[in-house]
Amino acid sequence: MTIPFFLETYLREVQCEPNLIQLISYIARAAKYVQHAIRHEHLGISGTVNVQGEEQLKLDILSDNIFCKHLAESNLVAQISSEEQEDAVVLMDNLGEYSVAFDPLDGSSLVASNLAVGSIFGIFPGNGFIGMTGRQMVAAGYMLYGPRTTLSISIGKGLASFMLNDLGEFQSFSEGIRVEETAKIFAPGNLRAVTDRPSYQKLVTKWSDEKFTLRYSGGMVPDINTIFCKGNGIFAYPSSEKYPKGKLRLLYECAPFAFLMEQAGGLAKTETGEDILDLPIQDLHERTSILVGSKKTVEDAINMLK
Ligand code: F6P
16 A cells, blocks of 8 residues: 555645645635535525525535635635625735635536536735736635545646545645647537627537547536546637626636646636736626637637637
């Protein structure tokens, strides 16, 4: 039996700041409780809507409470901002070293059909988010709750993945994850957009003509995780009449994944070619279009969509 290598050991090896290691450990602990909630708590709607006007599930609220509690307990966080809450919450103001943005349970409606879901987070230095760009994050990551629970993280020194074992530890799964320049896998989100955007129709047809493999589950976390696991791919969520700015949120979803994809050698851009990591956060809940994955395939796709 080989001796496993744990999340905290990895973070120390890549010379992560001790306080950041501590904060990431609190987030990892929150993930264990979210996983437990997904497996054991009742499904169903809560009767409330979030700031986007979307119906909240009981699990959305529970996961949000779990994250808030553990981040508050860390005593390291100035502000938190959750996709489930309208405003940022001040925890320690200028006494906190970091601010954490998170989507506590992305794709939560997929739990009802027992598909994989995830949590996403981005850690910013200092107090607050407005005016910051994704490039300023000191770490980003996601947890995937599927047949296995994994945590993938980058502190700007490559991308590594850990799997939750039966002893409640995140043990090393894969390190130095890389994404090739050209994709052979596609995850075309918002396919409804093909009816009002002929260029998207052409792009999707091109991918299928080139015999790309379709891997789309309807959850951003598992769908982008597939790209990291297979080492190539493209995930797209363009704008459409229904979602003129795209559907996915810059702060809670797109910026963290852009950070992780860049660390794996890939790219994340808007459909008009702006680098997602350079977009300033102007509103906590703003949305953006996104193409993320293998560099060359992302660039080619943007040229076709423009
Ligand atoms: O933002 C929530 C989310 O569920 C993402 O995880 C996913 O990629 C997207 O929405 C799916 O959207 P649609 O239902 O339009 O395919």
